[in-house]
Amino acid sequence: MALNLGPQHPSTHGVLRLMAELDGEIIVKADCEIGYLHTGIEKECEQKLYQQVVTCTDRVDYLAPLSNNLCYCLAVERLLGLEIPPRAQWMRVLLTELTRLNSHLVWLGTHALDVGAMSVFLYCFREREDILRIFEMFSGQRMMTSYFRIGGLALEASRGWQQAVKRFIDAFPGHVDEYEDLLTENPIWLKRTKGVGWMSLADLLDYGVTGPMLRAAGLAWDLRKAEPYTSYEKFEFEIPTRTEGDVYARYQVRLEEMRQSTRIVRQALEGMPSGPWKADAPKVVLPDREKMKTEMEALSHHFKIVTEGFRVPPGEVYQVIESPRGELGYYVVSDGSAKPWRVHIHGPSFGNLQAAPKMIEGRIIADTIAVLGSMDFVLGDTDR
């Protein structure tokens, strides 16, 4: 029988179409069809000024928007040769790790919901609400913050952010314990996830899979440690790994990553340097609002940057960061003008989904749902 897990389906985590040929309950052959969320973001980026592209990038991986902002801004800053002040870098680390928590909470909630544990979803979204309120405090936006800009941050952090982040980070480890109480030794969870969706590490690497799926299969590779960016080398944290490589191992890896992210946020909060929050580059970075109202040069720079943009020297760069899903890469090609010639977004979910048909063939449909949840893909990343 041919079964279509159509594009509209609560468990496909977006508009993914899975076509499966069944023999009884076992999937004999599977194929993925993507492209339902393709909105031409890469083409759009070529029409916009460099600073305008930042708002496009939020929408690519919409569950971890600040990660996308960060990757793009780092790429353009490398092309420009900009030096970012320490406070902006640490703030970027703090917010990127909060984004990682945000994304992992959505993953855990929806994955557990698919497998059947409905209450975990409600608990996770309760915590996520706190994180979204923190983002709103910084940028005025809950999700599509566009808070990182080329040269630093968009706005100065509003008063009271330290208390809000501290309140959240003090309570969070207790909440992770709650999720573990609900799932880690739950016999139904163990039965549904142990031994399911295994793929050898060599196959995973061959298919282009990245992120927690590789770490659950034994490879201790995390871009925050291997190719550090934005001051990650100054933070102490561990890379959780497991060797089993099944859905349960991926669950454990991501749960442990949530604890490690909490550690990083705490270190960022306690050691936050003072100083400027954007680079000293008047031709690239917008001036302070007050200066713009009183100084002539600041006003002219503001006018030029907003209307004409800034030119980036010709060249190309492939910047990678560790997004919650894996290796997120932005390949920015510049031709010397104020608009990028090409922006290619290497979304981690594109590579991860390639391995999906192979991972679910030979297993029952119920396992497919568990495997798709464990892959933690987002169709925005895949289709762009």
Next chain:
Amino acid sequence: MLPDNLKENPVAAAVEGELSAAMLDGRFEHGELTLEIAPAEIVRVCRLLKQRQQFERLSGVTAVDRYPAEPRFEVVYHLHSVGKNQRVRLKCRLGGEAPEIDSVTGVWRGADWYEREVYDLFGVVFRGHPNLRRILMPDNWVGHPLRKDYPVHGYKYSYAEPES
């Protein structure tokens, strides 16, 4: 031919040593090594880098349209070695109305979807690809959207009306 400043680079030197006809140019900018490879030799270079230089991961395949310059398309391969923590970029320039290049799916199975995406959005045909069809655009789409001569808003105002 390898520029002098790259003769010391082990990866570039390895490709130059074994397949010097394939290496057309090289660059090291922003901390990244870029090698320009003759399109006919791309599979041999990739196999060499995977087997001898431990680039076991293909990070992605993409393309850049340099219209109106000829050769028009640049197919870009990003390779990564987890063991050596190194990356390299390979580029092939292709031109003409019907650009074709050999598929590297025989070297890394993960090249599959990336090459389909380049075919879909740029129109570059990958010889030997097991399943070369559109991946992001609908199956009956006409045209290759990421080409520079394809308008941003497409050719039709609305796709709601049926074809008459």
